[in-house]
Amino acid sequence: MSADRAVLDRALARGEQEGGSVEFKERLTKDLHLSEGRLESLAAQLRHRVLSGDGEATYVVGVTDDGGVAGIQPDAFSETMDVLSLLAEEAGAHIDDVQTWDAGDTDGIVGVATLREGAVLDTDDDHIVVGTAGHVDHGKSTLVGSLVTGQPDDGQGGTRSFLDVQPHEVERGLSADLSYGVYGFDERGGPIRMDNPDRKSDRAAVVREAERLVSFVDTVGHEPWLRTTIRGLVGQKLDYGLLVVAADDGPTKTTREHLGILLATELPTVVAVTKADAVSDERVAEVEREVERLLRDADRTPLSIERHGVDAAIEEINEQVVPVLTTSAVTMDGLPVLDELFERLPKTDHDADGDFSMYVDRTYSVTGVGAVASGTVRTGRVEAGDELLLGPMSDGSFREVEARSIEMHYHRVDEARAGRIVGIALKGVKEADIERGMVLVPRDSAPTPVREFTAEVMVLNHPTRIDDGYEPVIHLETVSEAASIHPAEGQLLPGDSGIARIRFKFQPYLVEEGQRFVFREGSSKGVGTVTDVTPAE
Known part of the structure; x- marks a missing residue:
């Protein structure tokens, strides 16, 4: 619930007035308030309130007509919001924000809904989703924080705090779970950023005003949370990957691990060398060469944006060609290039026409x-x-x-x-x-969950060999579940590809042909593609 009751107190103090924008409602019900004749009357009332408030109205729910706080049960409040949303749609408006508080002596709640003129955001836009990866303290969250705010970092990772979601993460300077950021671009390609991403209203404003949105799924760089990173890169419907490598540290074991996951999922990826302000130009050039060698060792072609330009990067980026650029969140060097990339990179294909x-x-x-x-x-x-x-x-x-x-x-x-x-x-x-x-x-679909499925798998790393019954954790979409692997040929060696039967250890999940997954246990890692979900006879 909202801690600050000032919004509620102001609305109650203004009260209902004939030409005002505030309306009191104890509760709304579908049976009564959406009945024939009543809906039209209430929608007209809502329209009047919105127009009186120059495009914005305030509905206080859980109060009597004279402003007395009565409170209603959460289920009744939910139904009221459903009805209010339908009334707003009928009146050419939408619910923009809802805040709730305890009603006091009762066990009910009271709430304030802000309604605005116009239809709810049309989400048929060119919205791309970018997943970040890289070693701990290489500047993922800081880089994203500076992108979404346009603010330079203080050299201590200050802008990263906009993305962390747990208090202990802010205290320790480490991300332990996925976090999210968003910014966008107007119709002329100019960036639309947030003054303060901690304010929900700032994030909502970006979504409302931008012609093109860029969402970030910021993953975890610390080794103990690699499972969470895999979930972020495999379980989200990403368009692009953004791998960061700090100029003062260079590529690490974790860098290689994260790059392997990005490439195994065939995600078009950009590599940003970060913290260029912290080292000499010679060191930056050395790390750029290390990154290029790392990509070539993975059978990928690095493309230096500094040498070849943004146009070439946008035209050439794919599963094989990886653009590379140098950045600094402190000096903001390289961030305008990232802006241009994210403003122009095409949306990758998603099955928008299939079933939800x-x-x-x-x-x-x-x-x-x-x-x-x-x-x-x-x-x-x-x-x-x-x-x-x-x-x-x-x-x-x-x-x-x-x-x-x-x-x-x-x-x-x-x-x-x-x-x-x-x-x-x-x-x-x-x-x-x-x-x-x-x-x-x-609801009209007929999903069939499975405990077992067949897949083509490739072993990327394993100390010995994978025998029948080997039990790693399977990361498929957002599923992270222990499973046993049963190779068709009895075993698989590092670097081998082959067909295997995979069985979830504890419960069934919805799995479909063509889905890609990562499996991992300790230092062992592999990837696979589901080829058949028919139950074994």
């Missing part, structure tokens, strides 16, 4: 809204009000749910398409029942 699917990456609960499942839309599109299936549960079953509302970087949208990072508020399920690795699909 989204693997769950995170879950949380919002008072007055309920359970929220967060992730990247994998295929198709989803609209608020869609009837969906969530699962599989541990027994392989799916649960019927409804997409109550959709948010993208704190901005409410009425639909989301493939490649968007969104949070979907779900009706019909508790947050405790949603787990990472579950999938959301249309």
